[in-house]
Amino acid sequence: MQITVKASRRTEQGTRASRRLRRAGRVPGIVYGGDKAPQPITLDHNEIYHQLNNEAFHASILMLEIDGERESVLLRDAQWHAYKPLVLHVDFQRVSANEKIHLNVPLHFIGAEESPAVKLGGCIVSHVLTEVEVRCLPKDLPEYLTVDLSGLQPEQSLHLSQLSLPPGVEIVHHGEGDPVVATALKVRGEAEGEGGEAAAS
Structure with a gap:
């Protein structure tokens, strides 16, 4: 079963912008790799929190949907708060069907x-x-x-x-x-x- 991750493009960057996003229940992230430029994104905290607690999420090709546009990615990193159950940042890498x-x-x-x-x-x-x-x-x-x-x-x-x-x-x-x-x-x-x-x- 394909796991879909929904995200939105992120225009504001920096520490203050990230704090505002987290207060609003969003998680900053980035998708990189392939022949496209890195794209900053935001994700819903509750949704990505539950997905990160699913073992398959860490070892599957994911379908990342950014404002309606879909691309295949891998989860590469997730940063968590030191002692709170909070996701601070998520990294995804684009994958090509023809590259190992x-x-x-x-x-x-x-x-x-x-x-x-x-x-x-x-x-x-x-x-x-x-x-x-x-x-x-x-x-x-x-x-x-x-x-x-x-x-x-x-x-x-x-x-x-x-x-x-x-x-x-x-x-x-x-x-x-x-x-x-x-x-x-x-x-x-x-x-x-x-x-x-x-x-x-």
């Missing part, structure tokens, strides 16, 4: 309760990563990646290279090695109990 994009997408974990690690090994599964950066064309962007843990063995880890990816999607990894995505950890009490049984026998 980089975006962090969330990981959704399934199957842990059915895994040998949990059912037979008495382990708990720790999620080391909760999102990964992917590279793909806008049409191939997944809302999230599913991580199947049903085959996880006791004290075994699942690594980034083992994730199943949709067609056209590749993972972008900065750094060396093959990061751990999830790992099955032995519960301390059970590990100690097994040690005690071994000593007693």
Whole structure:
């Protein structure tokens, strides 16, 4: 489902203008990129506040509607008040259908309760990563990646290279090695109990 963000063009800029907008229940923002000049915009605070609390909003191609004109964008940044539930500023980037994009997408974990690690090994599964950066064309962007843990063995880890990816999607990894995505950890009490049984026998 396409998420639509409604906005208006913003002509006044500067700190004072931004304060006036916020007092009026509006949020200043900007959309940039592509072959167009950056466009300052304003958005309804309540609407963008609720959208920012939707996980899919952060990992989807959004339809930005500015005074009736529509263009595809990505959310690039949202600035929040230090301690109040207030959105202070939002940045969007225009996207082209023919250019690959980089975006962090969330990981959704399934199957842990059915895994040998949990059912037979008495382990708990720790999620080391909760999102990964992917590279793909806008049409191939997944809302999230599913991580199947049903085959996880006791004290075994699942690594980034083992994730199943949709067609056209590749993972972008900065750094060396093959990061751990999830790992099955032995519960301390059970590990100690097994040690005690071994000593007693």
